[in-house]
Amino acid sequence: MRVTRTLLTDRALSALRESLGRMAKTQNQLGTARRINVLSDDPADCSTATRLTARVATLDQYDRQATAAQAPLTATNDLLDTLSGLSGRAQELAVAGANGGLGAGERAGMATEVNQILEEVVGGGNTNEHGRDLLGGRETRTAPLTVTRNVNGDITAVTWNPRGVDGAIDATVSDGVTAQTNVGGTAVLGADTDPTFLPALLIQLRDALNTNNQAGVSAVIDQFQTVTARLSSAQSVVGSQLQTIDRATSANDTARTAAKAALSAIADADVAKVAVDLSQQEAVYQAALYAASQAIQPSLLEFLK
Numbered sequence: 436m437r438v439t440r441t442l443l444t445d446r447a448l449s450a451l452r453e454s455l456g457r458m459a460k461t462q463n464q465l466g467t468a469r470r471i472n473v474l475s476d477d478p479a480d481c482s483t484a485t486r487l488t489a490r491v492a493t494l495d496q497y498d499r500q501a502t503a504a505q506a507p508l509t510a511t512n513d514l515l516d517t518l519s520g521l522s523g524r525a526q527e528l529a530v531a532g533a534n535g536g537l538g539a540g541e542r543a544g545m546a547t548e549v550n551q552i553l554e555e556v557v558g559g560g561n562t563n564e565h566g567r568d569l570l571g572g573r574e575t576r577t578a579p580l581t582v583t584r585n586v587n588g589d590i591t592a593v594t595w596n597p598r599g600v601d602g603a604i605d606a607t608v609s610d611g612v613t614a615q616t617n618v619g620g621t622a623v624l625g626a627d628t629d630p631t632f633l634p635a636l637l638i639q640l641r642d643a644l645n646t647n648n649q650a651g652v653s654a655v656i657d658q659f660q661t662v663t664a665r666l667s668s669a670q671s672v673v674g675s676q677l678q679t680i681d682r683a684t685s686a687n688d689t690a691r692t693a694a695k696a697a698l699s700a701i702a703d704a705d706v707a708k709v710a711v712d713l714s715q716q717e718a719v720y721q722a723a724l725y726a727a728s729q730a731i732q733p734s735l736l737e738f739l740k
Contacts, residue, residue, distance in 0.1 A: 487698040494691045501608040504616040510564045526659035532652040539647040546644035553637040570620035573602030593634035609683035631661040
């Protein structure tokens, strides 16, 4: 084969282009601190890195869902504490009101406090946090509790939303782990047909105190034991779900750390080594450029400069 100046020129230019391409790739790795920046850098490892990146994104999403689930559960736990305190105070008033030594005026004063407790219980039952009724299940358009009042404005009856208040709202917080983010209304206050339905029980106690009905007051005392047990059970459920979320979040953290470590091992560049490689490639390029200048006519050399 005849070696012409054109052939020498083409080969020299090709070598210089390859050298520049390697330098550009190395400079990119040095600038991003990543060994893999495009698919062509390493197709197999790039595919693995893509899967690991997606895994980290999934774990991040789980954590966002866990955080969103914690808010209503924490608010529900606070509500249950409030309801437990109100129920406990009402039971104390029932025990005191059953004392045969009390007069009508004293029981009427207790009735006023029970009526206030009733209003607070109903208000608590209709608590809305961030657009969600805590005891409303999946229903969002109607308040959980509806009241009927007499001409004096006192509550005479309380009913649940007929569409239901026990629909579960679940959230996936880790691989294969789902947490219920609410507690059914009837699991907290009881069904509105149940004699231990807390609002109805308070109405019964208030009216018995107002009418100085000692026997009627005594009749409700034991009913509060069921109310206390139901509220305690609901608190246990909420606590259990919060623990489930905490464990899931911890598992997510462990899995994320492992995924990021694997991703770093595959995709991250050894910056010190890359810097040395770049220095060597620049030296090679300068040497190639000098060699080409000796083999190619001056006009081309001037062009390259």
